[in-house]
Structure formats: structure tokens, C-alpha cells
Amino acid sequence: MKKVLVISDKNEARSQMAEKWLNYYGKKHLKVWSAGLEKGRIQVMAQKAMAEAVMDIPEYKSKTISEISEKAFDFVLYLDKELENRIPTFECDPEIVGFDLPNPAKLEGEENVKQQAYHAVCNAIDDICFSFVQDRFQIVS
Template sequence: MEKKIKVLFVCVHNSARSQMAEAFLNELGSEFFFAESAGLEAGTLNPLAVAVMKEEGIDISNNKTKSAFDFFKQGKLYHYVITVCDESSKERCPLFPGITKRIHWSFDDPSSLTGSEEEKLEKTRQIRDHIKAAVEDFIRNVK
């Protein structure tokens, strides 16, 4: 059996964007990839992210938020570390030993959305769809 390509998705609190990216890569690319996600600091799982992923048939409601620094301290190694936060936050991400590639995908933060619940839900769906498209492109280009 071939070794899977290990990928870590990192955002600020591991509450939405990185959780969605991890779930999509593990769902769509499980034959070739193993994904984990973490935040610069562990936060609280975003209920909007849970809801829009459930619409895709993926349940992340029991996921725990994790700290990238805990993974770093554990000496975990990844082939790719993909930051999914804004430009200023990506610079705070730890450097992991053994990384062959570091990638940045910029996505809006669902926790900073404004408007009614339905408007925030619709904007989170758009973020989810952009993340899914990025993961699908990643799978096509890396495997």
C-alpha cells in the first residue's frame, strides 16, 4: 500500500475554513490523501460551517478544534501545510519540519460575517463552495 500524502489545513481558530477543507479532502481524496486541521489557537466549532457541510452530506458536528502549535510540538510531519486564512494570519502559522510545500488559500472568515442568519448562512455556503473547488483542484494537481 502506498503512503498517503499528509496535509494540514491551518486557519485562525480551526472553527470553520480549515475544518471544511479537512473534511472535503478526507471525503474526496481519501485514496491518496490524509488531512488534519488546526488553528493558530483552538476555538469553537462554527455552527454555520456545521450546517453548510451537513448540506453536502458531511457531518463535522463532533469535530474538536485543535492547535497547530500542539501538532508542531508533537513533531507531526506533513507533505503540505495549507493556510486558509487571510494574509496577515498566515504569517503567524508555525513552520513544520519536513514540509515539502506550503500553500496559501485566502477565504473569508465565516465568524466575521454580518447580516441576518440567512445572509450569513448563504455567505458561508459560498465560502464552502470555494473551499471545495480549491480542494478538488488540489486533488487533481497533486495526486
Template sequence: MDKKIVYFLCTGNSCRSQMAEGFGKEILGETWDVYSAGVEAHGLNPRAIEMMNEKGIDITNQSSSIIDKEILNRSDLVITLCGDAKDRCPTIPANVQTTHWDLPDPAKAEGTEEEISLEFRSVRDEIEKRIKSLAEN
């Protein structure tokens, strides 16, 4: 059986969608091909890499890229992770299921190093929870 395709989208493809791609490959990899992209490409956020390492998932080989219309059109499920991506995403074909997870951008977190790390962990853990739930359906 062919794998389904899930495409995680956010603004810069640096944090949320990268973490979602990492969890997706780890949790859904048997049955899904997992991709991520952004409306823009901002590069991988070093703190996202660090936070995923805490979960034993290495995302250093992932790359930050802009939305690929070919992947978008072949996707079975597109998940937007922020309002910006939802609003600025190219038209998604009607046959592609879409879901929106409105998650705060941890890259915009302010405060001490610990407070910023807490925001990253909070968003990371929410993404993990939602992907585990997706795997159960």
C-alpha cells in the same frame, strides 16, 4: 504506499479549516491523511457544521485544536486559509510544500441570517472547488 499528509490551518480552527478537513477527508481520503488546526482553538462553529451537512458531510466528530508541530513537521502539504494563520504559523520545515488560500472568515459575516448563511456557503463552495482541484493534480 503511505498516504501523504495535508494540514489545513486558519486562525481559530472553527470554520474554514474545519470545512476543508471535512472536504479533504471526503475527496482526498484515499490518498491523503487530512488534518486541520488553528493558531488558536475556538471550537467548531455550529453554522459550519450546518453548511457541511447541506453537502452531506458530517464534521461533528472533528475537534478544534491548535497547531501540532509534530503533524506540521510530517506534513507533505500545508494550506493556510487566512493571512493570520500564514503570518502566525510556526516555522514550516523547508521540505514541506505550502499553499495559501486567502479566504474570508465566514464567522465574521454580518447581516441577516440568510446573508450570513450565503457567506458561509460561498466560502464552503470555494474550499470544495479548491480541494477537488487539488485531487486532480
């Protein structure tokens, strides 16, 4: 079983979404965690976008990397180019894979516009996770 850590700045939305999608597509072949460089709070709009994709995450809690008991990962994914030079060093020398997705929490505007941004990011993360699992493990049918 391969171990994957998804890192974000505060573990509030995108990394939580990716954790759920990777667990879904990786089924029994991957063990996935998400964590932030610092702790935030789960974005309600992220939960709503995932629920509408039939991927509920209400039980997910924001956590930091130091709160993850597992320390040996095969892959570390980050979803924001701003984190590229802030990824901590891991003893296990995992493969680091970066993506650059907009942070919907930074969007200004009306609630419906913000929610559309969360939906767009949710869909993009779905695509990224599907491709990641299929390209590396060929376990998605």
C-alpha cells in the same frame, strides 16, 4: 500516503471544512488534519453548510497545532491571507500552499445572510480541495 495539515486562525469553520473535503477527495491517498494557531469553537453555521453539502462534521473539534501528534507533513495549507506570515516553521519542510477566503464568522447581519456566506465559503473550499487533489495527485475520477 501524503500528509496534509490545514491551518486557520482558530480552527472553527474553514479549516474544518477543508479537512473533510480533502479527506473525501483524497480518499486513501491523503491523511488530513486541521488545526488553528489558537483554539476556538466550531461554528454551527459551518456544520450546517457542510451537512447541506452531505459532508457532516459534527464530530470535529477545534484544536491547536500543538495538539496534533503528527509533525511531518508534505503540505500545509492555509485559507486566509492574514495567516501568511504567521505560519509556524516545520522541521519536515512541507510545501506551503495559501488561499484567501473570506471568514464568514466576521460577517455582520441577519442569520440568513450569514448562513449564505457559510454556504458560499463551503462551496469555494469544495472547489479548492477538488482542484488541489486533482492537480497534485490525479486521484479524483
